[in-house]
Amino acid sequence: MASASSDQDYHSVDINHIEAIQARSIGVEILALHVVMQLQLDQKLAALGFNKIDSAAALGSIIGRMISPGSELQTHDWLQSRTGLGELLDHDYGSTSLTRLYTISDTLLKHQAALEAFLAGQEQTLFALNRSIVLYDLTNTYFEGQCTQNPKAQFGPLQRKAQ
Secondary structure, eight states, X not given: OXXXXXXXXXXXXXXXXXXXXXXXXXXXXXXXXXXXHHHTHHHHHHHTXXXXXXXXXXXXXXXXXXXXXOOHHHHHHHHHHTBOHHHHHTOOGGGOOHHHHHHHHHHXXXXXXXXXXXXXXXXXXHHXXXXXXXXXXXXXXXOOSOOTTOGGGOSSSOOOOOO
């Protein structure tokens, strides 16, 4: 039987005065990351030539759009201040620049056909469905704010003026 050591370090905690510092979401991120791993998307990105940093940026952008849809600017803010995804991927999103997210979005677009074909194949393999899932992404035309001076940013369908 082990004896108690005299060098143990005990601390008292006042549970009425606990303060959360840099609290971040992690629940839905675990689920989204599990989906990414089941689809082997991380492996496909590596096969397409994405290094570890680019893969983390791509996965951050993709998972960010799944969980908190918005612009690259909004995704950047989410990655840096509201999510624990960086800890799950062992990546410091605090050092990821907004420019990197824009660049990685362009790189993902460059590989769009290969990624869509891969994901369609994975969907068939994993679920054996005899139907297709259609993904339609509008995030590149996402507006933040009122955009009152931009006629293409009005709510509802565009109304063409008679000439």
